[in-house]
Amino acid sequence: MKSLLVIAVTLPLIAQQPVAPTPAAPTPAAPTPAAPAPASAPATSDEWFSGYIDLGYRWQTGVGGSLDTYRSFVDLGSGPKLVGADFTITDPKHRLFDELGVRAFGWGDDPNESLHIDVKKSKLYDFNADYRDIAYFNYLPSYADPLLSTTGVALNEQSFDTRRHLASFNLDLLPGNWLVPYVSYDRDSGSGTGETTFVNDANEFAVPNTMSDRTSLFRGGVRIELKRFHATLEEGGTKFRNSQDVYQTSGSTNLGNATNTFLGQTIDLTGLAASYGINGSSNYTKGLFTANATSWLDLYGQFLFSQPSTNVYYNQLATGNLVLESQLLFYSSQQFVLSAASQSPHTSGSFGAEIRPLRNVRIIQSWLTDRMHENGNANSNETLGNLYGATQMAAMLASSLVTNYNQEEIDVFFDPTSKLMLHGGYRYVWGNANDAVLPVAGLASADQGSLSRNVGIAGITFHPSQKLLVSGNVEAASSSGAYFRTSLYNYQKWRAQARYQVNPSLSLAADFALLNNQNPLPGVKYDYLASQESLSLLWAPKGGKNWNFQGSYSRSTVYSDISYLDPEFLTPEQSLYRDNAHTASALFTANLPHYDGLTPTISAGGSLFISSGSRPTSYYQPFAKLVVPVHRNLAWFSEWSYYGYGEAFYLYEGFRTHLVMTGLRFSR
């Protein structure tokens, strides 16, 4: 894939020819709200190549504070980079293709590398490929207590350093025709190393592991698109493989997390080799249709069915001084072998209609269902050995997980005038679920729950002129059953938005959202309130000819209060979560004095996040960028950025670093 990228990038570079100038546009480090949406490599003329390629070099000044946290959040490093490329090649003679588009970003050992290629030939084919290589790293401390490491307990017992590779290829044949066959292949894979825990009854041991998984998705189908109706029929399947090895080399002694002995004995681990071998597959069927039955009636429907299944083989060999608490049996070696299988038939469907009895009235009726009936079984054999012999244990378990979800909704849209639209609706949600592992053991039993919720819906959109748009909607629900204590129960959701074009150079936008969820049932008493308010502005005097400014500010609050019983003593405790956050982002761009028809630009901005409450946090990401055109097709750019992260309660997690990048943009 990397060689494909090199070819795609170098080919147009080699073939560049001098042409009319194209101003080099500054690229904001991050998209900012209210920004005008830039087009993807716009073809402004009949040139065979248009777009840009950015090559550069980045220096990282070093990380102050926690490198692990920096790598978990940012992970940008030093070195040469293909910062970005976004170009289109057109073939005026329309031989193999009409147009070939390439977008690539972040190549050169960066954490988020992506490549996208579109190739199309009118009425013959439309092909696109997407590839992403993502560094998936997380080494944030598992424990809340930073002093724990002083007792010999490792802080990071759920960490990983992996890379994920995502590839997707889609080919549509005869696009625009009434019959469009298509095929597609997707692959998602990941591999790497990490740290996990081997759990024994009286102790748990941090141990290294290796991980590898891959999922391949094959699908193909046909779309039939006629004037009065459309139907899509698709068949697909997946192949899945997942393996994990957990180990500890023989000869070393792992004392684990327990600081106390068990019945006077130290529980330790002297060797471990455990491996998971999981294979899975699934077939699925998809059927979609839309129909324009009459001038006043449109119909919509979907039917989806899949049946994923997995087969598991697990083998574990452990040595040390270990214990089976239920029998107070100490042993020095353990062999555990398990084979398991599960399958999950899953059916979803929806059907709906849009009815227009009057010119300014629309009625939408829809019904939706989602049903998953999963079952699994596992057979295991365990051999525990000690000086007195071996103890054998076998177990057979059966699991079941069932959910039946249904939803019916009717909405009425009424437009009293062309500037005012009203919306009212009602939704009923109902279902049932159960979760069981048999035979029942310990306190865990077969759980079941039901879902029943009535929801009222109202909305309004007011658009008195092209300059002003105001909209709002609200959902209010009352439930008599929900699956979980923290599920939506009796809730109100509010949302309001406004956009106002003050004058041609200044526009404002506001966004408000609120969710209030209460579950008053005895034993639950859940109280949740979250709200967010945002404002943004775009100010570009004289159409942004000299400068423009984009800025946004958001405030959000979360309050959550729910009680629970302490597991050991069953005393009432409270889980109280508060978050009060301020977020701001800005981008200022100015054109500097021009020369020879070339205009340098400077931009500065970034974002900040400051929160207080249950986890006070600050996160700053300022940046500045200078772009200096040196030729009609060539510009030099230089960029500085800073990342600073701080935690009030977990000071050891903080980090700060400067990044400097400089490079060249080739454009046409």
Place this chain on the structure above:
Amino acid sequence: MRLVAPTPALFLLALGATAQTAPVPAPTLPPGYVGSEGCQACHQELYDAFQKTPHNAPAADKKYGFTGLACESCHGPAQKHVDSPSADTIRNPAKLAAPAADKVCLTCHLNQHTQVGRLESSHMKDQVSCTSCHKVHANGGHDLVVRKASAINAQCTSCHLNVWAQFQRPSHHKLPEGAMSCVDCHNPHGSIRPAMLQSFAGTEPGCFTCHGDKRGPFTFEHAAVKFEGCGSCHEPHGSANPRMLIRQEVRFVCLECHANFPNPPATNSALGVVPPAFHDLNSPRFQNCTVCHQKVHGSYVDRNLLR
């Protein structure tokens, strides 16, 4: 791009020039229509750009009944506009109310696979018209909607300001970095899944497109993952809490459901309330449940999600 309203004199000059250079026999047009060439006389630049867009297809495709009427397939009969050139005498879908604008687009696009989730779309219900995202002329010979991840994100967040603010938090999916876009997870046209989420392999949440190792089916499932999705424990847009969790420490995420209250079925909010063991939560060793219950997304091996 706005339609330019020419003066009558310019229009007549252009019309005359066109007539001199390319005399063509007058096609049979429905009453009130002038044909695309009639529009070209004044809107040459738009006309040229339009030839390269997929929207020129109706002009050649008999299926839609707009042969030779590419411009008027959206803008309606233009005879009145030709007679009296003014923005008021021609239909501009970008300035119509959302239902009216959508009606124009759906004349051709209703019967396409992209629209199958339309009734579940909050964009449709909130009167967000097709032209809010799709620029019918603006991208010339390219696609009619932005495709680059950072451009998609900028477009979505111009309305969803609150959501973009969440992505500025330290733990987030990599949208600000341009590595992902909103449409990787959400289908803006609507979906059978909640929050217009994309689907994977037919019936499953789009999360598994990238997180295939969390898909299962597991021998021993964690019911919350299957019934209410990843959002039960994670805030996918961004969080100040590690691993995008909804609470500052893992134990609270767990204990809010696994709350140990007896006789749960009576409450109808029952699943998972009974604890699997008696742990001393005053000991830091037990404060992070996922150190031992590490297979929290589901386990192939252990009913208590320990391995």
